[in-house]
Amino acid sequence: MTQAFAISIDDILTAADRLSSHAVRTPLLEFAPLNERVGKRVLVKFEGAQHTGSFKFRGAYNRLSALDPAERSAGVVAWSSGNHAQGIAAAAGQLGIPATIVMPADAPAIKMNNTKALGAEVVTYDRYTESREEIATALAKKSGAILVPSYNDPYVIAGQGTAGLEILDQAQAVDANIGAVLVCCGGGGLTAGIATAVKSRLPDAAIYSVEPSGFDSTARSLKSGSIVGNDPEARSICDALQSPMPGEMTFAINNALLAGGLNVNDDEIRMAVRFAFEKMKLVAEPGGAAALAAALHGKVPDHDGDLALVISGANVDPALYCEILSS
Known part of the structure; x- marks a missing residue:
């Protein structure tokens, strides 16, 4: 930058x-x-x-399209209450990138269902007692996937x-x-x-x-x-x-x-x-x-x-x- x-x-x-x-x-x-x-x-x-x-699609697509081939094959992990989730899922689908999204269990059903329909795997958590960042970071570390924050990222x-x-x-x-x-x-x-x-x-x-x-x-x-x-x-x-x-x-x-x-x-x-x-x-x-x-x-x-x-x-x-x- x-x-x-x-x-x-x-x-x-x-x-x-x-x-x-x-x-x-x-x-x-x-x-x-x-x-x-x-x-x-x-x-x-x-x-x-x-x-x-x-x-959210704007930042998601810009971030994912900048990944190199090795990073794309490793997949991405993001956290979101729903809009970033759908943006990542849609962009990942277009680019052929596996995506896992950490979403609060009480997220609006329309957002969660749309995220799944776009091809992303959804992992739920309690937004009031658990840390979405910690869950996502652990998932990424385990799989080797790239973390895509919902806002604290220059490409986003x-x-x-x-x-x-x-x-x-x-x-x-x-x-x-x-x-x-x-x-x-x-x-x-x-x-x-x-x-x-x-x-x-x-x-x-x-x-x-x-x-x-x-x-x-x-x-x-x-x-x-x-x-x-x-x-x-x-x-x-x-x-x-x-x-x-x-x-x-x-x-x-x-x-x-x-x-x-x-x-x-x-x-x-x-x-x-x-x-x-x-x-x-x-x-x-x-x-x-x-x-x-x-x-x-x-x-x-x-x-x-x-x-x-x-x-x-x-x-x-x-x-x-x-x-x-x-x-």
């Missing part, structure tokens, strides 16, 4: 070349009801339209950053003047990748992470200047955003590039999921709707220019989705 941080804009451009004929160029959408509610022009990057229903971060490149190009095509960007944040890989991309061309743009209350470790880490973790007793409907703490790589990037971190509670996220369905005709999983929730509830600091935000995934459990929409 080419700078003090884990990645540079050149790494994201390289990732874009790798992904050019494999990933979906997801749409950047605009909705009158959202503009009216927020009081300014809002552009929505809908990653629910990506392969496997979330942005660079792959996620391709969404930021697309935001820039698509915004320019519709004469938008982006002043701020909101990104749903778990471990910080998508946020770090998008921040790197956007800041390379729009250095004055304000980038904010958005996390669920109780899992706002990036926001608290930004305030303290060092990595802090989440309370193990914290709970949220955002299964995709429950990382224990930011990664060293992602925090270093985000600490340098972000304007701050925002958080939204589960009720605000539920409302955002409903708004996406009713007013935007988009399916958003709870974690994927965090940035939208921040915009809808007036949590974005004042800024010049238009607002861009990411709906990062659409893999919502059907029963939970019905409950949210009917509440």
Whole structure:
């Protein structure tokens, strides 16, 4: 890699070349009801339209495609609550790489079933009493497979950053003047990748992470200047955003590039999921709707220019989705 941080804009451009004929160029959408509610022009990057229903395919494919033949034959091991799992499974299937995914036993059934259907082996664990990293590391050591973290990896971060490149190009095509960007944040890989991309061309743009209350470790880490973790007793409907703490790589990037971190509670996220369905005709999983929730509830600091935000995934459990929409 080419700078003090884990990645540079050149790494994201390289990732874009790798992904050019494999990933979906997801749409950047605009909705009158959202503009009216927020009081300014809002552009929505809908990653629910990506392969496997979330942005995670970008980083997964970029990482796996960079493996040499010996590494590919050894296979890969990853850990995930579901979106990274599906991204790895899909990318591994395309590249002919054996994949094992460590998933929490309470992961949404749709995510676990899709991961298995894509050809990956799934090993479950208790997210509240066991360490997914320790389980995955032991599996990789036993089999000789390559570990593929869900966010703390330069190739993964660079792959996620391709969404930021697309935001820039698509915004320019519709004469938008982006002043701020909101990104749903778990471990910080998508946020770090998008921040790197956007800041390379729009250095004055304000980038904010958005996390669920109780899992706002990036926001608290930004305030303290060092990595802090989440309370193990914290709970949220955002299964995709429950990382224990930011990664060293992602925090270093985000600490340098972000304007701050925002958080939204589960009720605000539920409302955002409903708004996406009713007013935007988009399916958003709870974690994927965090940035939208921040915009809808007036949590974005004042800024010049238009607002861009990411709906990062659409893999919502059907029963939970019905409950949210009917509440």
